[in-house]
């Protein structure tokens with residue numbers, strides 16, 4: 001049906017920033033409609049149809065609008081335009097409702113769990129829905145044109161300003177001249193106003209699980225390490241390394257994680273996917289000098305940053321290594337608590353099974369993809385573990401992304417701590 005215009009009434013949100021309609025109505029194929037809101041009657045143009053049970057469409061005309069609809073604050077948002085945001089056309093409160101509905105739906109479908117009594121909505125972070133991105137990757141075309149990509153496309157939309165960015169990150173940096181293999185130009189900043197500009201080049205031909213290999217990234221101007229102030233501490237982190245993008249995220253996630261697992265003085269905590277030590281520092285303060293926090297992190301640069309960031313906390317250490325089932329079994333640490341903050345793919349069955357095998361009294365899980373979290377919680381449930389708490393934060397306003405912080409307890413435990 002690619003290119004066809006359909007008139008449909010749109011239902012609830014799907015994971016990824018669209019709403020689900022049926023064509024023909026009421027029980028035909030699923031149509032994932034972007035730029036629509038639940039309950040709206042729209043004309044939608046099919047953007048991709050590869051046959052099968054579903055296709056994708058963009059709402060190009062709203063015939064009956066939802067009361068939650070607003071004029072997108074960004075001039076580049078809309079059908080066929082910049083694909084960076086998904087929910088510019090919804091009020092911020094409605095965006096959080098949509099994300100909460102997606103989390104509930106993912107747990108129901110994937111983990112067969114009803115989380116509606118645990119999840120009390122998606123919590124707003126301070127700072128408002130615009131001007132929060134401390135890092136933005138702009139695409140660079142072969143001709144040197146800079147912009148942001150259309151949704152699910154390599155096509156570039158020229159933008160002069162991204163309203164999601166903090167000052168210094170909202171305006172696309174100049175790409176090197178000539179661009180010489182540069183596919184992206186990134187602006188990143190920490191708490192201080194200095195901006196690091198990083199050039200991205202394709203990372204070679206090696207494919208892992210059908211994915212593009214990570215870009216080769218180098219700082220072209222500005223500081224090589226960014227300064228971040230969080231949790232009453234100063235962190236220095238490689239400009240291309242991982243740090244939460246929303247300036248209020250580290251404080252919010254660390255507080256939620258501590259509430260989920262309640263680490264006590266003297267306890268041993270295993271902190272998987274530790275990065276440059278943000279959550280490690282919060283956990284180390286909670287267990288005190290009589291306790292221990294052992295982080296595991298695969299990036300050597302992040303491990304070096306963590307060593308410097310945690311130098312005043314002798315109870316905390318981040319080791320270099322990949323989190324795998326074998327590595328966890330070899331650790332020879334009987335942790336009281338395990339926390340994990342994996343990349344979007346989640347921890348996976350083997351790692352979840354191995355860390356449950358370590359026999360902690362609680363697991364705390366920080367997740368940037370509710371589907372991956374639900375998959376890993378389902379594995380824990382097979383071993384009798386129960387989801388005891390679930391909070392969600394709107395750390396990526398205007399987009400479909402949402403961060404969850406979950407607490408899991410072993411069979412028989414009523415709550416963590």
Ligand SMILES: C[S@@+](CC[C@H](N)C(=O)[O-])C[C@H]1O[C@@H](n2cnc3c(N)ncnc32)[C@H](O)[C@@H]1O
Nearest residue numbers: 242273274275278297298299322323341342343
């Ligand atoms: C979402 S970040 C979390 C970082 C840190 N907890 C924080 O709050 O800043 C995920 C981290 O996991 C690391 N990582 C990815 N895959 C890994 C693996 N298999 N083993 C260990 N670390 C991994 C990445 O380098 C990244 O630092």
